[in-house]
Amino acid sequence: MAxxxxxxxxxxxxxxxxDHYRHPRHRGTLEAPTATAHGHNPLxxxxxxxxxxxxxGELEQVAFDGQGCSISxxxxxxxxxxxxxxxxxxxxxxxxxxxxxxxxxxxxxEVGDLGDLEALSGVRKYLARVKCAMLPWVALEEGxxxxxxxxx
Ligand code: ZN
Numbered sequence: 630m631a632x633x634x635x636x637x638x639x640x641x642x643x644x645x646x647x648d649h650y651r652h653p654r655h656r657g658t659l660e661a662p663t664a665t666a667h668g669h670n671p672l673x674x675x676x677x678x679x680x681x682x683x684x685x686g687e688l689e690q691v692a693f694d695g696q697g698c699s700i701s702x703x704x705x706x707x708x709x710x711x712x713x714x715x716x717x718x719x720x721x722x723x724x725x726x727x728x729x730x731x732x733x734x735x736x737x738x739e740v741g742d743l744g745d746l747e748a749l750s751g752v753r754k755y756l757a758r759v760k761c762a763m764l765p766w767v768a769l770e771e772g773x774x775x776x777x778x779x780x781x
């Protein structure tokens with residue numbers, strides 16, 4: 630692997646992003662979803678479609694489809710991997726912590742463990758890229774509020 634002037638973290642984060650972009654997890658659509666949501670980022674041209682299935686207070690399964698830049702697609706893939714099978718309160722907590730890291734500029738040590746999602750922390754310097762990274766998360770919130778509004 631070529632040595633660059635980038636830090637070890639930058640290098641590692643880039644590897645994680647590219648891996649999710651090239652080999653997306655949970656890609657596709659669910660049969661009989663509880664809710665679906667569409668996200669569109671006109672600044673970059675990113676499109677994402679989420680399908681969610683909720684059951685017994687858990688986000689039982691999630692899938693995403695769409696097209697866009699590596700940041701938006703990697704974010705969707707990492708998000709799906711982190712949230713699938715989790716209790717809904719943990720999913721909401723994760724959304725809040727991810728937003729704190731990317732949008733509110735909190736230090737990673739303040740927001741707690743985010744797993745692979747920490748690889749996206751590098752984009753917060755670039756406002757346009759933050760919109761790319763947040764796109765699937767905004768769609769997730771919309772889908773959850775639809776689903777929970779119907780009594781889960
Ligand atoms: Zn984008």
